[in-house]
Amino acid sequence: SQQGEEDPQALSIQEGENATMNCSYKTSINNLQWYRQNSGRGLVHLILIRSNEREKHSGRLRVTLDTSKKSSSLLITASRAADTASYFCATGPQRYNQGGKLIFGQGTELSVKP
C-alpha cells in the first residue's frame, strides 16, 4: 500500500522557474527520500533527509521535512528541460525490524518547457 500522497500529480513550468512538490505520509519514519524516474526507467536517488533533520540542500535541490505534520517538500530551483521526469517521495521505516523497505508516494510528473 502507498504511504501517502504527493501533490501536485502533474506540474508544468518554464525553464528557469522553480518547481515545488509536496509529499505527505501516514506513519512514523526513520527517513524520507526523494527519487527521480525518467521515462519509466530505473529510479535515481536524489536526496535523503533523516527524521531529526528539518532541511537539506543538494545543488539545486532543497528538501524540507516537518514530522509534526508528516509532510515534506522538494524544491528544484532554476529548473532545466533535463529536469523533466517523475519525482517520488519514499519513506523508510522507524524500526529496523520492519525490513528496511521503502514505501513510495504516488509521484509528481514534472514537465519543464524550454
Added chain:
Amino acid sequence: SAVISQKPSRDICQRGTSLTIQCQVDSQVTMMFWYRQQPGQSLTLIATANQGSEATYESGFVIDKFPISRPNLTFSTLTVSNMSPEDSSIYLCSVDTGSYGYTFGSGTRLTVV
C-alpha cells in the same frame, strides 16, 4: 553506492508463459527488494529477498505467482509466472545503500500479449 545490473531490460511475452528477471549487485547486500510499477502508477513492493531464507511477500503477492531466488549476497531473480496482460508492468530490484539511499536496477519493462 552499489551498482545493479538488471536484465532483461524489456520483453514481450505470451500469456500463460513465465519470465525470469535477474539482478546482479556489485557488492554484497543483506536484503534485496523487488518492486512492481504498473502503467502510470507508483512503485509497489512485491517482496524482500534475504540470502539463505524464504522471501517475505507483501499483501497481495504470493510465492506461486512471483517466486524469488537469492542464492548469494550479490544476486537475485524474480519470476513472473503464468502471465496475463494484467502483469504488464515495469519490475525493479533495489538494495539499501544506507546513507546514499536505495539503488535501483534500470527496470524490466514487461508486456504480456
